[in-house]
Amino acid sequence: MKRFIETLKNIWKIEDLRARILITLGYIAIYRLGSYIVLPGIDPNQLAGLESQTSDGVLSLLDMFSGGAFSRASVFALGIMPYISASIVVQLLGIAVPYFQRLQREGESGRKKINQITRYLTLGILLLQAPSYIANLHAQLPPSAFVLKGMFFTISSLIILTSGTMFVMWLGERITDRGIGNGISLIIMIGIIARLPFSFVAEFFSRLEQQGGGLVMFLVEMVILFVIFMVSIALVQATRRIPVQYAKRIVGNKQYGGVRQYIPLKVNAAGVMPIIFAQALMFVPLMFAGFGGDGAGGFVSAFADYTGFWYNLVFALLIIIFTYFYTAVTINPTQMAEDMKKNGGFIPGVKPGKKTVEFLDNIMSRITLPGSIFLAFIAIMPALAMLAGVNNQFAQFYGGTSLLILVGVVLDTLQQIESHLLMRHYDGLTKSGRIKGRGSRTSAL
Secondary structure: OHHHHHHHHHHHHOHHHHHHHHHHHHHHHHHHHHOOOEOOOEOHHHOHHHHHHOOOOHHHHHHHHOOOOOOOOEOOOOOOHHHHHHHHHHHHHHHHOHHHHHHHHOOHHHHHHHHHHHHHHHHHHHHHHHHHHHHHHHHHOOHHHEOOOHHHHHHHHHHHHHHHHHHHHHHHHHHHHHOOOOHHHHHHHHHHHHHHHHHHHHHHHHHHOOOOOHHHHHHHHHHHHHHHHHHHHHHHHOEEEEEEEEOOEEEOOEEEOOOEEEEEEEOOOOOOHHHHHHHHHHHHHHHHOOOOOOOOOHHHHHHHOOOOHHHHHHHHHHHHHHHHHHHHHHOOHHHHHHHHHHOOEEOOOOOOOHHHHHHHHHHHHHHHHHHHHHHHHHHOHHHHHHHOOOOHHHHOOOOHHHHHHHHHHHHHHHHHHHHHHHHOOOOOOOOOOOOOOOOOOOOOO
16 A cells, blocks of 8 residues: 555656646546537437437447447447547558558658548548437437427537547547547546446346345356456466577677577457457447337347347457457567567577568467457357346446456556656556556557
C-alpha cells in the first residue's frame, strides 16, 4: 500500500504525465456525458422498448461497445464501431491495392492520407447505419415517444448521429495525441467498464433467487472468472525468445558485441485488435437488416443469436484470420533480418538473409496458430457461460471480447505510465520488473 501511494505521488510530480492523465480523464468524461444525452425529439421516459431489445443477443454487445448509448437513444448511439469497420476495410486494401501499399511505405505523410481516407469511409458507413438506427427507433418505441415527427426528426437525427460518431472518433484521436494510451481502445474499454457494476449486481441477486444456486455458486463463478482473467493476462504477455548472437566489433580501443541477446516474439502479437475487428464484422448483417432483424430470414437470425453455433463458429474463424493478418502487419521478418544483418547479428545455426527471414516467418506462424485458437476460445466463452446458466449481462465479462479488451488496454495504459516513470528515474509500477503490454505498436488505430 505504501509503495502504491508513493507511485501515485511520483506520477503527480511528473508534469507532462500528470497533464496527459488529466486530459485523458477530461475527454473520457465528455464521452460519458454525451452517452446520456438523448436525441432531440425523443421522450427519454419511453425507452423501455429499446432497452428490452438490447438486454440480450448481439445488440447487447453493440450496446456495451457504445457504453449504453445505443439503448439510451443517445447522440453517441452508433459509438465508435463505424470507424472500426472503416479501419478494417482500409487495412485490407493495404494488402491488395498498390496505392494503399505505397501510402503505407511513405511514413508519416502516408499515414495522414490513410487516416483521412478512413474518416471519409467512416462517414459513408454512417450514412448507411444512421437511417437503419432511426428506422429501428420507430419500430421499437411507441408513437408517443416521438416529440418531433416526420422528415424534420429523421434529417436532424441523421445529422446528429453522424456528427456524434465523428466527434467520438475525434475524442479518440485527441486522447492518442495528448493523453495516455490508444484513444479508440480506451473509449471502447470505458464503455465496457461502465456496464460491469450493473452486471455484477444482477448476477449476485440472480444467484440469491430460489433456483439460482446461492452464494456458493456465485463464489465458484468468481473463482472461475479470476482464473480466466489470469489466463488472459498470460496470453497477452506470452512470448518466445529467439537468441541472436552479435559479432565482435572493435572501434578504436573499445570492443562491442560478442554477446547473445534475445528477440521476444509474442504469441499474441496482434493484441485485442483481432477480437475488435471480428466483432465489428459480426455486427454487419444485423445493421443491414435495420438492427432489429425481425422477419429478416434465417441468415440474419443466426447471426443475431450470439449463443448459437454458427455465430460462434464464424466469430472464432474471423478471430483466427485477423490474428494472422494483424501479426503480419505488426511483425515484419524481412525488416528484422535486415536490421540484424546491419548490426552484425545472426541467429545461431541459421544463415543471414533469406534463411533468417524464412526461420522467423516459420516461428511466427507456429506460435501464432495456438495463440489465435486460444484467443478465439476465450472470445466464445460468454456463449458457453450463458448456456451454463450465467446471467446474460455478466456472461459478457466471462472471458470473451470484454475481458480481453479490458486486459489488453489496461496493460498497455499501465505500460505507458510506467515508461514515463522510468524515463524520469522513478520506480515502476511493479517490483518484479516492467509491465509487458502488447508491444511497441499497440494497434493500427
